[in-house]
Amino acid sequence: MPRLIDHAARRAELAEAVWRVIVRDGVGAVSVRTVAAEAGVSAGSLRHVLPSKGLMLAAAMDLVVERATARFQAHAPVLASRADVVALLGEMLPLDEERRLEMQIHLALAAEAAGHPELSHVRAGPDGAVRSGCRTLLDLAHRDGHLRRGLDLDAETTRLHVLLDGLAFHLLGDVITVAGAHALLDEHLAARWRH
Template identity: 70%
Template sequence: MPRLIDHDARRAELAEAVWRVLARDGVAAVSVRNVAAEAGVSAGSLRHVLPTKSLLLAAAMELVVERATARFGTHPRDLETRADAVALLSEMLPLDDERRLEMRTHLALSAETANDPALAELRRAPDDGVRTGCRVVLELARAQGRLRRGLDLDAETLRLHVLVDGVALHLLGGLLDAETARTLLEEHLARLWVRSGPRS
């Protein structure tokens, strides 16, 4: 009986191989041959799934968005404290090996869009995801009576997005540690939170 192939799992394995090549050798090293060697498959079999560098990078970026969205979705939506909101936002920060690989992939793809405009739309996907994540946190906080009245949620989403991006870059560059990163997010949210009780 022929063996069934889980195409989604295979694609994820290949995308993870792209992550590793990117992290170790940079975007210039991403090729069908190098990724195939990293994944332990033949170049011919890889070409059946992802035949070009652009498609390899696209698959890697799609997996970044998929994994980040899945992590975000595992958190409870009741923001009892600011720490709960920080925990949600922290899923978008490079605080472990996998998330550092994801962010390096995002940055590599961002650089590659100058050479391949076809990747521009995909390059925006993680940015859109971070902005959406920030918006979700603020909307949850507002719906649960945690935010001060009269805040412009569009403006606050932009501010939070910029903060999360900046903190992420500084974490990746070793300029911040995880505790300081979370403290910066908590201090920012403290300016938005109600002061006299969660629902007053």
């Protein structure tokens, strides 16, 4: 009887191999040969799932988005307080080794995508996911009466997204501490919160 293959799990394993190549040697080192060697599979086996560098890079970024989204969704947004919102926003920041690795991959791939128009979706995916997460939290906070009346939620979504991006970048560079990031998020929300 032929062995059944879990294609999603296989793709994730190969995307993790792409991550390891990127972290160790940079995006330029990603190739069928290097990723196959890293994953411990034949080049033919890799090509069956991810036949080109573009698809390997896309799979690597897709895995970043999938994992961040799963973390965000696993913490069912019970927004009883501003601290709950800050904690949930923290799921989108590089506050531990797993999230730091994801942010490193995100930044490396976003930089690579700038020179390759066919990879524009590699950058758009994470940006869209973060913006969507920000909007979801603001919509829930608004629905539950936590936000001041009259706020432009589109503008607030953009402000929060930009703040998260800046915090993520500075956390990765160790310019700001985790406590400092939480304090800035809380301060930002406090100015919009109904007291």
